[in-house]
Amino acid sequence: MSQQTLATKVGVTRQTIIAIEKDKYSPSLEVAFKISNVFEVPLEEVFSYD
Amino acid sequence: MNFSYKEKSLITSLVVTLLIFGRYFFGVFSNVTATPSEQFDFSDVIRVIILIAILEGIIKWFFSKKDEADLVDERDKLIDTKSYRNSYWTLCIGAWFILMQLLFEASGLWSNAxxxxxxxxxxxxxxxxxxxxxxxxxxxxxxxxxxxxxxV
Known part of the structure; x- marks a missing residue:
């Protein structure tokens, strides 16, 4: 899945997806849940707390 | 180095503001000893602001044709909020500086009339x-x- 497709499905910009991937931005719970819903996996499989 | 549309817009705004207002303030403050009527012409300020708006509009339009749509999400709002806080403190410092200058003058501590x-x-x-x-x-x-x- 491309960054743009994920961004569109989640309702954020592609730049925000890039920032999340590079660990430059911690998304809100709402966006985090939306991302995990897109991939149909539990939240903790996508995000972890360091 | 890759820049998003928003970053390009910000760079444009920053450069245009710095160049045009920089030139304006250089002219104003290098002529600070002039008489008040020579120093301040409000139409100059209006001209500068209109010039900035036109230049920014043209350059942003040029970039937006090749780039993504101007969508605002939670990250943009967070960044905007944080930078407005810094902007607010700058303005507060300026207001206090001017206030202190006026109070200093009112107290009669200026040695030179x-x-x-x-x-x-x-x-x-x-x-x-x-x-x-x-x-x-x-x-x-x-x-x-x-x-x-x-x-952020």
């Missing part, structure tokens, strides 16, 4: 206030750019 006349004249104060307004905008643009590049 000529300096009192120049540095506390309504014309000079108006320019100083405008300078802090512009400075707070520059802080707003540059901190936004910083957060977009370095993360």
């Amino acid at each position: 000529y300096h009192t006349l120049v540095f506390t004249s309504p014309t000079f104060i108006a320019h100083l206030l405008l300078l802090f307004f512009v400075l707070s905008e520059v802080i707003h643009f540059s901190t936004q750019l910083f957060y977009y590049r370095k993360g």
Whole structure:
């Protein structure tokens, strides 16, 4: 899945997806849940707390 | 180095503001000893603001044709909020600086009557206030750019 497709499905910009991937931005719970819903996996499989 | 549309817009705003207002303030403050009527022409300020708006509009339009749509999400709002906070503090410092200058003058501590006349004249104060307004905008643009590049 491309960054743009994920961004569109989640309702954020592609730049925000890039920032999340590079660990430059911690998304809100709402966006985090939306991302995990897109991939149909539990939240903790996508995000972890360091 | 890849820049998003928002980053390009911010760089454009920053450069245009710095160039045009920089030139304007250089002209104003290098001529600070002039008489008040020579120093301040409000139509100059209007001309500068209109020029900035036109230039920014043209350059942003040029970039937006090749780039993504102007969608605003939670990260943009967070960055905007943080940079507005920095901008607010800059403006507060400016307001306090001007207030202290006026209080200092009112207390009669200026040793030189000529300096009192120049540095506390309504014309000079108006320019100083405008300078802090512009400075707070520059802080707003540059901190936004910083957060977009370095993360928030």
